[in-house]
Amino acid sequence: MGIFKKFFEPVDMTEGAPWQKIVLFTVPMLVGNIAQQLYNTVDSVVVGNYVGDNALAAVGSAGPILNLLIVLFVGISVGAGIMVSQYFGAREREELSVTIGNCITLTALASLFVMVAASLVARPLLELLNTPESIIGWCHTYLLILFIGSGGMAFYNILSGVLRGLGDSMSALVYLLVSTVVNIVLDLLFVAKLGMGVNGVALATVIAQVISALLCLLRLVRLKELFDLQPCYLKLQRRHTMKIIQLGLPSGITQAILSMAMIVVQSLTNSFGEMFIAANVIIMRVDGFAMMPNFSFGTAMTTYAGQNVGAKSYDRVEQGAKQGTAIAMAVSTVLTGLILIFGRTLMGIFTKTPELVELSRNMMGILAVGYIAMAVTQSLSGVMRGAGDTMTPMWISIATTILIRVPIAYGIAFLTRSPEYPVGRQECIFISLLVSWLLGALITFFFYKRGKWKDRAV
Secondary structure, three states, X not given: OHHHHHOOOOOOOOOOOHHHHHHHHHHHHHHHHHHHHHHHHHHHHHHHHHOOHHHHHHHHHOHHHHHHOOHHHHHHHHHHHHHHHHHHHOOOHHHHHHHHHHHHHHHHHHHHHHHHHHHHHHHHHHHHOOOOHHHHHHHHHHHHHHHHOHHHHHHHHHHHHHHHHOOOOHHHHHHHHHHHHHHHHHHHHHHHHOOOHHHHHHHHHHHHHHHHHHHHHHHHHHOOOOOOOOHHHHOOOHHHHHHHHHHHHHHHHHHHHHHHHHHHHHHHHHOOOHHHHHHHHHHHHHHHHHHHHHHHHHHXXXXXXXXXXXXXXXXXXXXXXXXXXXXXXXXXXXXXXXXXXXXXXHXXXXXXOHHHHHHHHHHHHHHOOHHHHHHHHHHHHHXXXXXXXXXXXXXXXXXXXXXXXXXXXXXHHHHOOOOOOOOOOOOHXXXXXXXXXXXXXXXXXXXXXXXXXXXXXX
């Protein structure tokens, strides 16, 4: 019971063995990230089995546009997490209280903007992407429901980021598990029982996310020993608001550019037809699980670095960076091996079409080694972000995506065109992604070793 209780206590990462603190913080967050990935995965499994492969393609085709139009949430979440972790590490209660209050207000304003703006541009973007006529209607209504209910998604992701900045990754996990169960139950109810199709999947996701957001807010209200959450702190203060935006903007820009690049690649993906679109959806769902350890360790390293930079313990930051990255690579290696061994079984969960299962498994094999490289990228980028250097990871992501992935994808497609493959080989999508991951790891390691991130503390 003592060990279990420790998971619910905020983790002070400025003391104790770095690897133990990182693991203690990462484990519940990893489970939570896996649970969050279940949102989209369950959506895909349900529509793939109860509606059909075209509905599966529709849900997946909406993904890049969804990611593009929620960049405001990404920016606020990253900026808030960095400031919260550093003020928590420095034991500055007043600054911490103002930061969290301003976060809540910024999130509300961003949600209103996305609700209106994203709903207006969703259909034109789908048409711009040459989304097949057979699935564009489903894509549009799916996006529309998610954007109208975007407040739940925004508040969960940002408030859970605040909790993680305080060292509490367990509460966010518990609340997410509750909402994931709700999501699964509602998916089956709306789609399998009521026949609501893609619309039912989107509605189930919105309801579940609202529940998780409310639970996070209630948890924050109870953490009175760490900070004060009073109405006066909800009023936007220029210095804190600008600092949140300044720190989060590079990550928001990165997300926007990556999403735009995904949209460009999605246009190429769409040219291969509905079968390949559906295969791409399956791969990206499995990819989401393969990436979970990397994202989890990356977020843990951001909090770890933030707290220790706040405490001026730079040697401890570097010590934790080495240990955390090594553990992340080991976990990613094991998980990648399992995905390769059980790949066909995993793909078969989404569809009963043998050709689709085989195509998905073959394409997934191309990406395998890239997940280990991403463990390096995410962990060391997390350290730099935690120290306040959000610009360097931004430029690395932009360079590897815009200058490497997109040209390679279209270049291979162009060079492999033939009567049998009129628009090129389908493998170009995943070969380009693998190359960008490998080069990204090398570039990230180089800039981490340069050590400029040490000068960027809040």
